[in-house]
Amino acid sequence: MSYEKLSIKQVIEKIGNNEIYLPAIQRKFVWKQEQTEKFFDSIQQGFPIGTFLFWFLKKPHIDSYVFYKFLQNYHQRDNFLNSKAANPELKNEIIGVLDGQQRMSSIYLALQGTYATKKPYASWSNNNAFPKRTLHLNVLSKFHDDNDNDLNFEFKFITPNESQELDKNTLWFEVREVLTWDENSPPIDKFYDRLLKIHSENEKILKQLKKTKNKDRIKLIIRDLHTRLVRDELINYFKITEQDLDKILKIFIRVNSAGTVLSKTDLLFSTIIANWENGREEIENFITTINNLGDRFSFNNDFVMRNCLMLTDCDVLFKVGSFRTENVLKIKKQWPKIKSSILETVQFLVESGINGSTLPSQNSIIPICYYAMKGGTFNTPTKAELKKYLSRALLKNIFSGQGDTVLTNFRTSLRTKSDKSKAFELKNKKFSFTQIAETKLPSNKSLKITDEDIEEFLNYKKGTNAFYILSYLYPNLKFNQVKFHQDHIHPSSQFTETKMKKAEVAEDKFKEYLELRDTLPNLQLLEGTENIKKSKTPFATWIDSKDDSDIPIVADKKGYLARNFIDEKTNLEFKNFLSFHNKRKEALRKKLANLLK
Numbered sequence: 397m398s399y400e401k402l403s404i405k406q407v408i409e410k411i412g413n414n415e416i417y418l419p420a421i422q423r424k425f426v427w428k429q430e431q432t433e434k435f436f437d438s439i440q441q442g443f444p445i446g447t448f449l450f451w452f453l454k455k456p457h458i459d460s461y462v463f464y465k466f467l468q469n470y471h472q473r474d475n476f477l478n479s480k481a482a483n484p485e486l487k488n489e490i491i492g493v494l495d496g497q498q499r500m501s502s503i504y505l506a507l508q509g510t511y512a513t514k515k516p517y518a519s520w521s522n523n524n525a526f527p528k529r530t531l532h533l534n535v536l537s538k539f540h541d542d543n544d545n546d547l548n549f550e551f552k553f554i555t556p557n558e559s560q561e562l563d564k565n566t567l568w569f570e571v572r573e574v575l576t577w578d579e580n581s582p583p584i585d586k587f588y589d590r591l592l593k594i595h596s597e598n599e600k601i602l603k604q605l606k607k608t609k610n611k612d613r614i615k616l617i618i619r620d621l622h623t624r625l626v627r628d629e630l631i632n633y634f635k636i637t638e639q640d641l642d643k644i645l646k647i648f649i650r651v652n653s654a655g656t657v658l659s660k661t662d663l664l665f666s667t668i669i670a671n672w673e674n675g676r677e678e679i680e681n682f683i684t685t686i687n688n689l690g691d692r693f694s695f696n697n698d699f700v701m702r703n704c705l706m707l708t709d710c711d712v713l714f715k716v717g718s719f720r721t722e723n724v725l726k727i728k729k730q731w732p733k734i735k736s737s738i739l740e741t742v743q744f745l746v747e748s749g750i751n752g753s754t755l756p757s758q759n760s761i762i763p764i765c766y767y768a769m770k771g772g773t774f775n776t777p778t779k780a781e782l783k784k785y786l787s788r789a790l791l792k793n794i795f796s797g798q799g800d801t802v803l804t805n806f807r808t809s810l811r812t813k814s815d816k817s818k819a820f821e822l823k824n825k826k827f828s829f830t831q832i833a834e835t836k837l838p839s840n841k842s843l844k845i846t847d848e849d850i851e852e853f854l855n856y857k858k859g860t861n862a863f864y865i866l867s868y869l870y871p872n873l874k875f876n877q878v879k880f881h882q883d884h885i886h887p888s889s890q891f892t893e894t895k896m897k898k899a900e901v902a903e904d905k906f907k908e909y910l911e912l913r914d915t916l917p918n919l920q921l922l923e924g925t926e927n928i929k930k931s932k933t934p935f936a937t938w939i940d941s942k943d944d945s946d947i948p949i950v951a952d953k954k955g956y957l958a959r960n961f962i963d964e965k966t967n968l969e970f971k972n973f974l975s976f977h978n979k980r981k982e983a984l985r986k987k988l989a990n991l992l993k
Contacts, residue, residue, distance in 0.1 A: 399447065399632045399633065399634055400632075400633055400634075400635055401629035401630075401631060401632055401633075402629060402631040402633070403625070403626060403627065403628060403629050403630065403631065404439075404503060404507070404624070404625045404626075404628075404630055404631060405575055405579075405625055405626045406631075407500070407503070407504075407631050408503070408504060408507055408508060408575065410491070411466050411504050411508075412508065414481075414487065414490075415487065415490060415491060416450075416466075416490070416491045416492075416493065416500075417463035417464060417465065417466075417481050417490055417491070417492055417493075418463065418464040418465070418466065418478060418492065418493055418497055418501075419451065419461065419462075419463055419464075419492040419493075419494065420461065420462035420463065420464065420675075420676060424476070424477055424478060424680075425467050425470070425476070425478065425497075425498065425501045425502075425505075426498065427498050427501070427502050429511055429513060429529075429553050431502070432502040432505070432506055432511075432531070432553075433531070433551040433552055433553065434551075435499065435502055435503075436506065436531065436533075436549075436551040436571070437548060437549045437551055439624050439625070439630065440533070440548075440549045440551070440617075440620060440621060440624060441548060441549070442620075442624065445499060445630060446496065446499065447495075447496070447632045447633065447634060448493065448495060448496035448499075448500065448631060448632065448633040448634070449493070449494040449495035449496065449633065449634050449636065449647075450491050450492070450493060450494070450633045450634070450635055450636065451491065451492040451493075451494050451636050451638075452489060452490075452491055452635055452636065452637050453489065453490055453491075453492060453639060454488065454489045454639065455487075455488055455489070457639045458487065458489075458490055463481040463490070463492060464478035464479065464481060464676075465478055465479050465481050466478065466500070466501055466504045466505075467501060467504075467505060467509070468504070468505065468508060468509035468510075469509050469510045469512070469528070470505055470509065470510070470511050470512060471512045471526055472512060472513045472514050472526060473514065473520060473526060474526075477676075477680065494636065494647065496633075506530075506531040506553075506571065506572075507531070507571065507572045507575060507625070508572065509530075510528040510529060510530055511528075511529045511530070511531075511553045512526040512527060512528050512529065513526065513529075514526055515527065527555045528555065529553035529554050529555050529558075530553065530554070530570055530571075530572070531551060531552070531553055531570070531571045531572070532551070532552055532553075532554050532559055532568040532569060532570050532571060533549060533550070533551050533568070533569050533571050533617070533621060534549075534550035534551075534552070534565075534566055534567060534568055534569075535567050535568075535569050535614045535617050535618060536565055536566060536567045536604065536610065536614070537549045537550045537617065549617070551571070552568075554568065567591070567595075567601065567604075567605075567614075569618065571621065571625075574618070574621055574622040574625055574626060575625060575626065577622055577626065579626050579627060582618075582619065582622045582626075584615050584618055584619050584622075585615075587618060588605075588611065588614065588615055591605055591614075592605060592606075668701060668704070668724055668727070672724055672727075672728050675728070678731065679697065679700055682700065682735055682738075683695055683696065683697070683700060685739075686738060686739060686742045689739075689742050689743065689746055690742065690745060690746045690750075690751050690752065691751035691752060691753075691879075692751050692752030692753055693742070693745075693751065693752040693755070694752050695742075695758060696758075698758075699758045699759075699762075700738070702759065702762055702803070703734060703737075703738055703762055703765050704727045704734060705723070705727075706762050706763075706765070706766055706803055706807060707730070707733075707734050707737060707765060707766055707769040708723070708726050708727055708730055708734070709807075709811075709820050710723045710726065710727075712800050712803045712804045712807070713800050713804075733769060734769065736768075737765045737766075737768035737769040738765050738768075740768045740774060741761050741764045741765045741768055742761075744764065744774060744779065744782065745761065747779075748779075748783055748786075748867065749863075749867055749873070749880065750786075750867075753860065754860045754863045754864070755790075756790065756860055757789070757790060757793075757794075757795040757796075759795040759799050759802070759803060760786060760789045760790055760794070760795050761786065762803055763785070763803065763806040763807065763810065763832070764782055764785075764786065766806075766807055766810060766811075767782075767810060767822065767827055770810070770811065770820070770821055770822045771821075771822065771825065772822055772825055772826070772827055773825055773826060773827075777826070778826050778827045780871075781826075781827045781828060781829045782827050782829075783867075783868075784829040785827070785829050785832055785833075785843065787864045787865075787867070787868060788833075788843045788844075788845060788992070789843060790860075790861070790864055791849075791853065791861060791864055791865075792841065792842070792843065792845075792849070794837065794841050794843065797838075797839065798838045798839065801838050802837055802838065802841075805835050805836060805837055805838075806832060806835055808835075809823075809831065809832050809834070809835040810822060810823065810832065811823065829843075845992040845993050846993075847989070847993075849992075850985060850988050850989055850992065850993070851985075853865050853916065853988060854915070854916050854917065854981055854984060854985060854988075855915055855916070856915065856916050857914040857915055857916075858882050858884075858914045858919055859882075862882060862916055862919055863882060865916060865988070866882065866916075866919060866920070866921045867921070868988070868991055868992070869921075869961070869984070869987060869988075869991075870920075870921045870959075873921060879923075880921045880922065880923055881921070881922055881923075882919050882920075882921065883919065883920050883921070883922035883930065884913070884914070884918055884919065885918050885919065885920050885935055885960070885962075886913075886918055886934070886935045886970055886973055886976070887930075887931070887932050887933065887934065887935070888913055888914070889932040890932075890934060890970050891909055891910055891913045893906060895970075896909060896970075899969075899970045899971045900971050901970070901971050901973075905974065908974065909973060909974070912973075912974070912977050915977075916981075916984065917977045917978075917980040917981040917984060918973075918977060918980075920960050929949070934970055935968055935970070936968040936969050936970070938950075939953060939956070939968065940953075961980055961983040961984055961987060962976075962979075962980055962983075963979055963980075963983070966979055966980075
């Protein structure tokens with residue numbers, strides 16, 4: 397077996413004639429605009445662009461597998477996924493790209509399609525924020541020293557209007573035009589004469605074009621571009637004729653796992669969708685749905701696939717063998733229930749005030765998804781128990797390292813095998829934190845809270861972990877209806893040297909003030925709009941202030957202080973911050989011991 401060759405134009409024609417597709421095991425197109433531009437600079441300079449792995453598949457095997465078309469018109473918001481090929485089986489033979497998908501997709505998109513990305517600072521909801529761009533080459537490109545720039549030719553995706561914006565160093569040529577020229581007699585001179593005619597009234601451009609040095613260089617650049625794309629056989633590919641998907645899958649994984657082209661998640665995702673015709677659409681659409689439920693969630697393929705294994709009682713170990721055909725069929729059959737369980741869990745997160753930035757471990761909610769999958773109830777008491785589990789799992793970093801083992805052990809604690817059906821079911825339909833807290837975890841990890849843990853919590857600074865503690869301290873807030881901020885009770889803007897001096901704080905206390913500024917005893921959860929109004933106002937001033945209608949900002953001062961664990965006898969002036977901090981810290985210590993231990 398040896399490598400065979402094609403020109404870029406020949407490959408473009410084969411894709412256009414529905415001869416080359418992407419197997420379902422391939423991931424979506426992920427290259428950035430700049431990567432494609434740089435790739436074409438390499439092509440123009442004659443650098444090697446790597447080899448490709450082509451899978452030649454014949455009838456009757458074609459209709460046994462799922463294939464996707466190459467993305468032609470990329471849109472950052474509306475169209476960034478490949479569409480499924482309708483009837484590749486009508487062909488006697490097709491080619492699937494097993495290795496080189498990103499390069500091949502970039503070539504096709506640049507030479508036959510458009511690239512629409514959002515303009516800086518524009519709104520995502522604005523349809524005009526995504527202008528269509530095509531690949532152009534600046535034929536006045538100047539060589540740069542290697543120390544200054546590793547790009548020697550300026551390729552760029554631009555709009556038609558941008559291509560008309562000219563100066564003495566910029567003259568854009570749409571790259572795809574060379575594909576229409578004759579292979580052996582490209583009309584380079586006619587093209588140059590056309591340039592002269594087009595820019596006959598632009599004195600600066602015309603002057604640049606007529607310089608002998610520039611004239612020769614422009615013709616050389618265009619001739620080289622034509623040669624690279626039309627004449628040179630730059631696509632070196634290794635031909636595979638194996639028809640069995642399992643063997644192809646092994647080849648694909650072996651090729652892609654050797655480098656950094658695909659992550660382990662990509663490989664496993666490819667495995668599952670290779671055996672599930674609509675798997676890609678189902679999973680990707682569902683991920684979009686759950687990410688849109690809350691604020692800044694970023695659930696991904698990894699999260700969904702771990703759920704698929706966990707919720708169907710398969711081996712949770714994240715490896716290719718876990719996604720063998722029988723497991724994929726089980727996942728496919730139970731997919732509606734898997735989706736419902738994950739959805740219910742994410743809704744629980746939203747209701748609890750948790751968002752993407754306050755969920756550092758997505759694995760932590762998978763046991764909750766399992767509980768939902770097996771018919772666990774989500775009422776007020778069980779939600780309180782679930783929240784106990786989740787807060788402790790996150791606060792104590794239970795899922796840092798050996799995540800598969802932790803998930804397996806939690807599942808073992810939750811389930812039992814039915815005497816009748818021999819299927820797994822919950823030991824208890826009502827979630828019990830006490831029960832799951834007894835789970836034996838690796839590395840001596842535990843969900844149980846100690847005095848040492850509480851002391852550590854009290855020193856947390858504003859951020860994810862502090863939010864969990866505060867959410868426990870403020871259990872009655874309606875997180876699903878109102879957005880709450882972590883607010884500095886004594887505003888952080890007060891902790892400057894100038895303001896501390898003005899407040900008559902002793903200079904030897906400045907450092908201590910700054911160290912304690914962001915810690916839990918100086919934090920509260922405050923409704924977003926209230927926090928904005930409070931802003932930089934000193935705490936003692938704010939709590940007694942009134943609005944424009946002469947109504948107190950804090951209607952019930954005594955109740956406010958009690959709810960926020962502040963002794964009403966405490967001096968609230970900024971110069972008394974250390975005493976305030978220590979008293980509130982002690983109040984929080986007692987409350988947390990009562991809540992968490």
